Amino acid sequence: MQRKVLEDMLEMDRIQDKKAFGYEMAFRNKIAEMWIDFIHMLGVEPETAKLRTSEKEERLKEMLAFIHKEYRNEISLSDIADAAKVSKREALRCFQEEIHISPGAYLKDYRLQMACTMLRNTSETITTVSQNCGFHSASYFGKVFRSQMGCTPYEFKNKTGTGNREGISEKN
DSSP states (O other), X not given: OHXXXXXXXXXXXXXXXXXXXXXXXXXXXXXXXXXXXXXXXXXXXXHHHHHXXXXXXXXXXXXXXXXXXXXXXXXXXXXXXXXXXXXXXXXXXXXXXXXXXXXXXXXXXXXXXXXXXXXXHOOOOHHHHHHHTTXXXXXHHHHHHHHHHSSOHHHHHHHHSTTOOOOOOOOO
């Protein structure tokens, strides 16, 4: 089996050197074959692999539900991990593997999303919105909001608030 993996690697090198038409797909196919060989070498059965994925998905759902419920409060990585009964390291791994973002970044993005909804649909002050969304400093809220949205919360509220439905696009 190890010999097969080495042969695949040599073939990948040849494919890369020749760069014939469609070489990218041929290269990708060789990588896929190699991963299948690795899985067989490790003795992992496909059903076991599915189970692991569904466990991670379930853990992630529990952590996301916790964030969605508690975003207004101060939340640490330990709190998020505890919600799914996993270690902090496993919580980080679940987020990275499943949604490609850290728990802290997800929390911040979710808070901003909720702040946009509140700014758009309520007459609350910007300070009240920032506190209701878990930002305990209005200045930090303004800084984060501006970096993500490309405008201040005040500008956003004026452009998209209950009196104006034109909208504003998110800064990438």
